[in-house]
Amino acid sequence: MRGKIIAVFAVIVLLVGGLSYALARASLGEISSQGEAPRALAAAMAQLQVDGLVLERWLASHASDPKLREPFNAGTPPARAEAATSAANAIREAVAAAPELAKTPPSLVVLVDTKGVVLGRNGSALMRGDDLGAVYPSLKLAIERGVTGSDAWVSRARNEQLLASYAPIRGDDGRIVGAVAVGTALNDERLTNASERTSGRILVVAVQSGDGLDVVAKSRGASPELGAALAASPAKDGALHALGSGRMVDIGGLPAGYGAAAHALEGYGDGRRAVVLSIAQPRTQGAAAALFWPLLGVTALGLVLVVIAAYFLDAYISQPVSEIEDGLLAIMNGRTDLRFQIEHAELGGLVFRLNSLLNQLLGVQEDETDADGRPSRAPTSASFRDALEVDERMAALSASEIPADAKALLEEPEDAYYTRIFAEYIAAKRSLGDPVDHITRDAFVARLKASEQDLGQKHGKPMRYKIEVRGKEVVLLAVPLV
Numbered sequence: 001m002r003g004k005i006i007a008v009f010a011v012i013v014l015l016v017g018g019l020s021y022a023l024a025r026a027s028l029g030e031i032s033s034q035g036e037a038p039r040a041l042a043a044a045m046a047q048l049q050v051d052g053l054v055l056e057r058w059l060a061s062h063a064s065d066p067k068l069r070e071p072f073n074a075g076t077p078p079a080r081a082e083a084a085t086s087a088a089n090a091i092r093e094a095v096a097a098a099p100e101l102a103k104t105p106p107s108l109v110v111l112v113d114t115k116g117v118v119l120g121r122n123g124s125a126l127m128r129g130d131d132l133g134a135v136y137p138s139l140k141l142a143i144e145r146g147v148t149g150s151d152a153w154v155s156r157a158r159n160e161q162l163l164a165s166y167a168p169i170r171g172d173d174g175r176i177v178g179a180v181a182v183g184t185a186l187n188d189e190r191l192t193n194a195s196e197r198t199s200g201r202i203l204v205v206a207v208q209s210g211d212g213l214d215v216v217a218k219s220r221g222a223s224p225e226l227g228a229a230l231a232a233s234p235a236k237d238g239a240l241h242a243l244g245s246g247r248m249v250d251i252g253g254l255p256a257g258y259g260a261a262a263h264a265l266e267g268y269g270d271g272r273r274a275v276v277l278s279i280a281q282p283r284t285q286g287a288a289a290a291l292f293w294p295l296l297g298v299t300a301l302g303l304v305l306v307v308i309a310a311y312f313l314d315a316y317i318s319q320p321v322s323e324i325e326d327g328l329l330a331i332m333n334g335r336t337d338l339r340f341q342i343e344h345a346e347l348g349g350l351v352f353r354l355n356s357l358l359n360q361l362l363g364v365q366e367d368e369t370d371a372d373g374r375p376s377r378a379p380t381s382a383s384f385r386d387a388l389e390v391d392e393r394m395a396a397l398s399a400s401e402i403p404a405d406a407k408a409l410l411e412e413p414e415d416a417y418y419t420r421i422f423a424e425y426i427a428a429k430r431s432l433g434d435p436v437d438h439i440t441r442d443a444f445v446a447r448l449k450a451s452e453q454d455l456g457q458k459h460g461k462p463m464r465y466k467i468e469v470r471g472k473e474v475v476l477l478a479v480p481l482v
Helices: 002-033 036-062 066-073 077-097 137-145 188-197 224-231 235-245 284-332 348-362 381-387 405-411 414-431 441-459
Strands: 106-113 118-121 149-155 160-170 176-185 202-209 212-218 249-251 259-264 275-280 389-391 463-470 473-480
Touching (some): 002 284, 036 077, 036 188, 036 275, 066 077, 066 106, 077 176, 106 160, 137 149, 137 160, 137 176, 176 188, 202 235, 212 235, 224 235, 235 249, 405 473, 414 441
Antiparallel strands (some): 106 176, 149 160, 160 176, 249 259, 259 275
16 A cells, blocks of 8 residues: 555656646746847946946047147148047047056047048058048038037948947137047957856847848857848848837847847947947756756656655555455454454444444444443433423322422413423532533424323323422422422
8 A cells, every 4th residue: 555655646746746847947037038139238238338428428528638749730741640649549549548448449549520531540650631521421520519528339331330439629719620439349349248247148230231130249158050141031020120219129040049129329320320230149958958957857856755755654554454354354363352442534434334343243232331431422412301200299189289389380471480490400400410502492492392282181281390409310300389
């Protein structure tokens, strides 16, 4: 029996454990994919915008440095170019040393005139005379308005892939004479850094190239398979729609399990220069593996508890069953006087009936009294009728012999009489230790009225009763009323 109990409950524990694992794995899959990519995208865009704003504020605070005005005051173009290069080198060193800009080291520093034409850049004589205002109109517009700004400078033809921030430079008379621009690299390392500082999800920055999508940079974890999926429809179409509409768009067409969202990079230029994509990796497999071992441990603990519980349950049930089996075998072998003395919450009733059956089969009178000699059987309606024993000795007395208290019985109201006589009867029965729970007032009164009527017809006079206790009996003493 013990083995059967263990087998049944072990199967139940294993089924519950397996079902719990399957449901938890399915729930984790749904939770990990919903809303993760949009949250990561919002965090990454905020981080890139903050980087641009911090650099803008820093440039605005240093644009008033008199040394930045010197290149614009030089007499000849070569002198202006050399002075601009020197100033750009100084700005680069200052930006690299600024603690708040440590995460975005500068790749390019240029000084331009009011039309956006380059005077000079850091570390090189290249780019002198380049018209950046024509290539990046937001730079020229910011100079004209005299405000700071940021833009995504991405040009395959110019080999530029930067996030640039700029601030206007004013002369001694307060007029704008040009601007200083600092470009930070927009590459895989930059996006990986942004991902690690925010959500840890895969980030991709892309620009429109004709009718296609040109991936500019991607963070760690972006596989070639993902890159190929982004360059093809429908992922490409979704990204271009996000770039053109300025709204967040869910991206489809990615490998199974991946989810992505795209949004135009706001805060840089006109807000339509580049699109940022956040890709949520399927984490269900790793989460399920992490969940497997705790569930396995709990299931193993359940099996151990099943074995322990089965051992005690088997002992609780099997031991009395074994005693009954051995006892019946002994009775069959001639021990007819053997009776079972087993106290058990579940099998006690069975043991009592077995003993009663044996007594009936073997013709043995059962002892139906308790330790005090009282009947152990519950009273019945028949025993209640037998208990109403009536003493009729006073019924035949003459009028002169009737006791004085008969007048009091006659004058007592009927309801009060029956209530009193019932209470006295119950009190007398209890004083003898007899059970009274089965005696109801209505049944007692009905029985008493019937007895009084029968006795009145028998003796030709009305009767009422008095309660007397004689030994171990409660007797109803009949008293004639006339």
